[in-house]
Amino acid sequence: MDKKFENVIKDFPILSQKINDEPLLYLDNAATSQTPNPVLNEMVSFYQSENANVHRGVYTLANEATTAYENVREQVAEFIHAPNAKSIVYTRSTTESLNLVASSFGDLVVHESDEILITIMEHHSNLIPWQQLAKRKHAKLKYVELADDQTLDIADFKRKLTERTKIVAVAQMSNVLGVTNPIKEITRLAHQQHAYVVVDAAQSVAHQSIDVQDLDVDFLAFSGHKMLGPTGIGVLFGKAELLDEMNPVQFGGEMIEAVSRTQAKWQSAPWKFEAGTQNIGGVIGLGAAITYISKLKMTWIEATEHKLLTYLLPQLVQIKGLTIYGPQTVAEHGSIVAFNLANLHPHDVATGLDMLGVEVRAGHHCAQPLMTTLGVESTVRASLSFYNSLADMDRFVYDVKMVKEFFNRES
Template sequence: MIPLERVRADFPILGRTVQGKPLIYLDSAATAQKPRQVLDALRAFYERSNANVHRSIHTLGEEATELLEAARDRVQRFIGAAEREEIVFTRGTTDAINLVAQTWGRRALGPGDEILLTEMEHHSNLVPWQLLAQETGATLRHIPVTDEGYLDLEVLDRLLTPRTRLVAVTHVSNVLGTINPVARLIARARRVGARVLVDGAQAVPHLPVDVRALGADFYVFSGHKMLGPTGIGVLYGRREVLEPLTPAWGGGEMIREVWLDRATWNDLPWRLEPGTPPIAGAVGLAAAIDYLEGVGLDAIRAHEVALTRLALERLGQVEELTCYGPRDAEAKGGVVAFNLAGVHPHDLAAALDLDGIAVRAGHHCAQPLMRRLGVVGTARASFYLYNTAAEVEALVVALLRAQDLLGLRPSGLSGPAGPRASRT
């Protein structure tokens, strides 16, 4: 059980009002709110220890370096990595995926090679591979999504071949909430010699994750979705896979020696971290991990399953409402995407905002999945450790009111997607 009142009191923003109503924040899948403990850690760093890291031979520089490297150790333990050198700090999940594409991908892929993705990926796990495929001549393939919102693994044998060099898959869908069977996928990929990148942006904040137990080659996630600050993310890579990589971006800290016309590379992980790293971000991330472990990932997961179950049940009673993704709360993260018939999700989100309720609306950076679902966008409520059953009930009441407020709309367009011009 989560000590809900105590937890909520740790998040200063939950005390504010929106449009004169108490804030009901149901958008943690986009970014999570920050507890006082994380805000205090950031302030303490800037007030007491701020300096650049690694080559500062003064007290503050040493303190800052220690804090940064301690944060790396903290992340390593949190996700069960074997070595601290396997933890590379990035600006976020998107940055981490692009880093893998531009370092490992450029080296490993050539014409005829295949990258296997899924139909439910976030744009940040689609577009970097599209760019890489254009550069290297590799081909993209995609695991389809079933009507129930699961990956269609029946066709996996056909899609996963000795030509597959990489499988890049989300651990938890940011729209459907589906928890994908990544351990099984990794085992299957390994049989054909493919590497696997797991996008853990929606998983690490909400579930216990052990990268070694999963067997992932790369596992990436962001600090800001797990109570940490923006601007910090993590690339975990198995040492054996990271070791041969040469940098994609040059700068300070990633070098061993530099001449005017050439350079040699630093050791892992710094080789892949050019420039001044997000030091305060790492400090904040470590504080966020402390907070999450203090509450307990198992307790957080159980809390979210209960809220999701309640949301699915109550939303299921609203007429003209369609939910997308698995109906089983145990099979999904704390994310519920839905549409009210005849109501554009943006209008719905604007109506809910009048009641102080923050939900996401739109394509959720997953346009191919929207096409698969046959919608322009959806509204999405997402839950975290600080949300309550009363907030879920308030969402349903506000939806019923919005339904009264909002009306008909003109019929939609049909035909292929994408801008097109014509003159007849």
């Protein structure tokens, strides 16, 4: 076994427990990744030795907390290759980040009869905010469909992108199909029509390097809890000139420069978007998660997960009655595999696997329009991480077969 992998596993004690008297096999990383000890230790250390509110006090603890909080902003900017830390806004989640863009920036640039272009594979968090914006502004919401191989139909994207398109919103990696979309090409084409590009990077941020300057995206959002960090902390990257144009959508303490009885003046970006006491401990955890990922190196993470998928996908394809959604080739597939077993409800499959200690997700995965396009109500989803092993893949395939045989025997 890879010595590096052995050391990594020691950082995740949760993976050594038993579920239903079986060793835990955690394959729901697309929903929430596990958090390693170094991240947990950093958060505990903060609460034990530096806990204070940020930006408000002049005493030592407050200064230390503020320094740590703002240092993570610098760290995030470096992690996604943003030009500077002022383009990084802390939020609670990817969902809040996308809602902020739709509510603030969307209201500025979208008007009646304009068009918003999204894809049919979007998570509800990158669909409903645009749906609601279109309704508010009497604009048109258009969907890019899937190609025959269930990747994004770029030809359809080109057809539907027009001079009326003001915003293009797209996931970098689908949370169902596992496909990675060609963000750089999409951005280039969108900018030719003077449209702005908003990227949901929730699924990609922990699995591949992101360079927002190279991609040239206008906004990009992700969450800490999908990249080894805590829940309740998210990030919005925005080009500085666009953040400067935007109005805050929450008001209160900390985001103001001055207040009189009749009016208020906001701080500059990013602080004008961070009203009230933020999730300071979550920010510290996010920084620790980035440090952990950086030490592992994203190239190692990508290679490890690619090896797992290369091993797993051909075995799943061989299971009679199993349908995989998304590309059938490893080259076009990320670390997410959605599937169904013939004549079995996904919830039954997931429950059967849970009895064997295997944790997967079953449902519509907050992507109901995509489910309708695929002709199903829900799927089973296994999502991998670098702390899974080839032995885990063997066990998963075996247990899927066991569940299939059990239900078929029962019927």
